[in-house]
Every structure is written in structure tokens, then in C-alpha cells.
Amino acid sequence: VPVFSAEDLRRAGRRLLAACGASEEESGLVADELVESSLRGLDSHGVVRLAMYADHVRDGTIKPGAPVTVVKESASTALVDCGGGFGIVGALKVVEIVAEKARASGLACATSVHLNHVGRLGSFPEKLTARGLFGLASTNSPRHGHFVSPWGGREGRLATNPLAWAAPTDGAPLVMDMSTSMIAEGKIRVLLQEGSPVPEGSILDADGSPTTDPGRFYGPPRGTILPFGSPRLGYKGFGLGLLVEILGSALSGVPLTPEGQPSGYGNGLFLMAIDPEAFGGRDLFRRLVSEFAAYVSTSAPAPGAGGVILPGALDAATRERRLREGIPVADETWRQIREAGRRAGIEL
């Protein structure tokens, strides 16, 4: 697998997006964010998305330069119309809005409409921690992404609906980013290509029977991904998935029933920030989170484990390594990026 430096990938990404019609600022924000995900080993949300975004600009799904406007607001809330621009650009604007309101009011949240794919969800609450804030975020997806069956059902009714939070510490922030399903669809696709089985208890075939065969998931007819906690405790993952759905769509007033489904790719982002200054204080919060993380980490390791792994620690380790050794990019991914470049009239 070819290996690239983060800087080379950033440059390629910026050039590609600019050639598609994005402004210099947009190209920079989007390319940097995708490369950051690749650095952390979250390849499904990394540079593999560059060609997809380029396609979406060409087919009109993504509208470069679209204005991000606050449709409705109070001192602590905002409903934000992201105008169908780059999802990452819209989400970063939501971060600014929420951070400013939280620093003024102690607490703030925003929801979005017309927001395209935002990439790595954890990135947005993480950015709030740089301002001493605690952040919580979720994103739902429109109906064509409804791979996940509800508890007791066998037909897709929810997306993998991720949930993320981040808290500042005296060192690196804690960043939790999880789907509310047993596995991400992107990972099943990788296993299909490899000819590997899916971990047991993760998916159903179209008849609702448990399977480990990724081919039986894709069908057609397509199967489903089980909610997180399945088989025994899947009601919990289902409940978390519904939470994400409600915050991402119903709150903004976006219908998601088959009849009222909005067209086009999109994420419904919910982002909340709490300023600990409104409670026990910003410095004390940072110190107590640090102390608690340290206390948790003093647990003796479970047999076979290397010790306690705090949220975000594995990603941070991968980031260190990839900064040193470079970022592996699959041949097919690089081929698609170059092809997207050629369609936009540049050679990468």
C-alpha cells in the first residue's frame, strides 16, 4: 500500500477541491479535516471521502460557497441552515456558533438543516474543548442510510447514528466517538472485499437470520445491521439510535417518514456545549476530569489486555505513528482521487 505524508495528502485534497470549484478557505478546511481523520486511523472518514465529495460537487449535492445562515436563535439555541455546502464547512460554522453562545450563556446547542456529510463527528465536540468547553454531538442520516434494524425488527429503520462527546483535560482531551450499531456499514464493505466474515452477532440477512457473511448483508435483498448491544441488550443501542434520530431531525422539524423524506445526502447534526464556568468552574472541571481519567487508569489490566484505554487514546497513538511513518492509502482510493482530479482538469 502506498504511503503519503499528511502534508502531501492535504495539498492534493486542497487542489482537488479547489479544481472542483471550492474556495481556498473551503478546500483547506475540508482537506485538513479529512487528512486529520486519516492520521488518526479513521480511514472510513478520511481521504477516501475526497473523491466522493468531488462527485457530490459535480452532481450538485454539494454547493461550494453556499451561505450558512442562522434561521432561528436565542441566547443559547440556534437552528442553522447549512445551505447544502460542504458538510465539514457547515459543521465547523455550527461549532463557532455553539461555542460563542455557550461562552456567553453557560450552555448552548444547535441543530442543522441542509447539511452534507460531516466526516468524523468527534472532531466537533473536540474543537469545543480547546475553549474549555464540554461538547456533545450526534448525527442522523436520511432514509437511504437506514441500514440498522430496530429492536425486535428485521428491516432497516435507522442509520448507524453516531454519538460523540469530548472533555478537556490537562493533557489531550478525552474524545469518545461511537456508532449506535454493532458495526459501521463501511467496515462490512471492507470485509466483503477481503472475503472475511463479519463478527458474530453484528448483522442479519434479509430474512432476519443472523449471519456472518457480508455478501448476505448486501444481497440483494439487503439485510440489516443490529443495534449496539445485540443480541441480548440491543434495546439500549436502539434507544441511543432513536435519541440521535430525534435530535438530528425531529427537533429541527425535518420529517423522516417515507412520505416526507427530504432528498439528497445529508446529516442532521446536533451539537451542544456546556461551559463549566457556569457550574463548578472551568479550571476545576479540567482538573477533575484529568484526575478521574487518572483514577480510572489505575485499574489493574484485565487478563490479555495492556491496561485501561481511555476514549481517544488509540486514535492519538495512531496519529503519532502516522505523522512519523506516513498515511497508508489504498491503491483504489488514490486511483479514485486522481480520476476525480482529471475530471476536474488537474493531474494529482
Added chain:
Amino acid sequence: VPVFSAEDLRRAGRRLLAACGASEEESGLVADELVESSLRGLDSHGVVRLAMYADHVRDGTIKPGAPVTVVKESASTALVDCGGGFGIVGALKVVEIVAEKARASGLACATSVHLNHVGRLGSFPEKLTARGLFGLASTNSPRHGHFVSPWGGREGRLATNPLAWAAPTDGAPLVMDMSTSMIAEGKIRVLLQEGSPVPEGSILDADGSPTTDPGRFYGPPRGTILPFGSPRLGYKGFGLGLLVEILGSALSGVPLTPEGQPSGYGNGLFLMAIDPEAFGGRDLFRRLVSEFAAYVSTSAPAPGAGGVILPGALDAATRERRLREGIPVADETWRQIREAGRRAGIEL
């Protein structure tokens, strides 16, 4: 097993708590709340707690009549000192505070200090739905309740840290209430008494080895409960448990390290309310949540399942049945309630 009507249990609970020194209002709020949990089949949070609360009044852990005071506040935030009174009374006061602020500001949250055991967590966000609000809640617990091992560890570092949310619909609200561990400690105790095994993948013994023997969990030395999602995805439950810990303690400025641990029984409640009127509108929110719940429920049933089960639906069915048929109360539980009554000078 003896069966009681809800009304008889309410009356007994009120009399017991009043005999222990609670005011008429406190006795009513606490007894009604516990009976409500028993009605829904959540017996571990129901009338079984009456004798425990009576004991806590006697040993000074619970201070009847303690004032609930707002220590620090803004238009959308409050840090509430519950003064060591009945946890349920304190939490219900927090509900009032958060509801009022959310109706005025669109969004509000509160955290608590000196709050005793709150009972069924889902009750508090559920009460917000009656005012058209969306609610999210969590509670952590002090160190002696740290039964849950962190991801990669084998020593208890977190409580079972529940998380709950509730949303209004055109019918009964959706109410999700889940622990962030594989099983509640109370359930392991029941299995120990029955001589039944614990479901596989739920607990470790003191050496960190997986076991299904509840006796090996209690030891001594004591084992641990695994975080929700274990073994493969336990990092998710661990991350959710940390979230609850951070919102329940660090935000309020309450240290939880072994050195700084506050003494006494207590829950750190975090409660947030969103007024959909600040976003897409209250009526539209209620309608969209209802429509989404209906859409999810149209999934064909999984093999062996009776169909999709929405959050709160099983509890509601149990409530219907127990209102008709009465509430079964274990002999031992009723014996403890009567004994607590006798110690307080009344015959139940």
C-alpha cells in the same frame, strides 16, 4: 408472592416515611415515585427502597425537610444543592428548575450536589415531556458503588451510571432508561439468591476472569461488572459511563478521586431540557417523533420476536397489568418494610 394494590403500597409508604420524620409532602412524593417504579416492573427501584430510605433517615444520610437551594445560576443553567434530603424530592425540584428555564430560554440544564438516591432516572426526563420538552438525564454514584471495570481493566472504577432520555409523542412519551454496564448490581444479587447464573459476558471475578457465577462476583474479593458492549465493544459502554461520571461530578466540581471522595450515599444528577419551540416548534416536534416511532414500528419482526419494541413500551404494558392485577412484593421486602415501620413506632 403477596400482591398489593398500588394504592395500598402508596399508603404504606407514606405512613412509613412520615413516621420517620418526613413531611406529608415529602412522604407523598417519595412513596408515589417508588410505587410508580414498582408498577412498571422496575422492582429494583421500587418499594424495595422504602426500608432503605427509612434506614437512611435514621442514620442521618437522608435529612427530611432539607432545603433545596440554587447555588449558582444563569438563564439556562443551575447548580443545585439538594441539601442531603430525599433524593427523589431533590430531583423533582431539579425537574421544576430545568423545565422553567427551558421554557423561558429554549434550553436548560442543571447539576446537583448533596443529592441522595433518586430512584428511577427515566422518571425525571419523562416529567419534562408533559410540558412538551425533550429531556436527557444521567446519574453517577460515589466510589463505593464502583462495580464497573473500565475498558481493558479488571478493577471497579465506575458505577453502573444510567443514562435516560424522554420525548413527547401524540400518545405515551418515549422513555429510554439504560445502565452503561452489562447488568445492574441489583440483578446479580437476585440471581445469587436464586442460584442462577449471570448471562455470559457480563461479569469478571476478582482475578479478571470471565465468570457466570454471581458468587464469584461478590467474593470477597469482589469482581466487577463489564461495561456495556463487552467483550468486543465494551469501549462504547465505558465511554458512555465516563460521560455520566463527568456530567455528574466533574461539572459540579465534586472530586471523585480516592483522596477527594465525598462521603455518604449520593447520586450526581445531570438533567437537560430542550424546548422544541426554539427549533422546529413544539407541536411539529411531537408530531415528527410520533411519525418516526410509527415508521420504525413498521419493520417486519425479527424471527422469534413479536415486533419492534419502542423504549418504555414494556414498562407501560407491565404498568397496565399491575394496575389490574396488583404489584407482587417479595416476602422479604414486605418484612423489611414492616420492620422499618416498627422501628419508627407504627404497625404496617
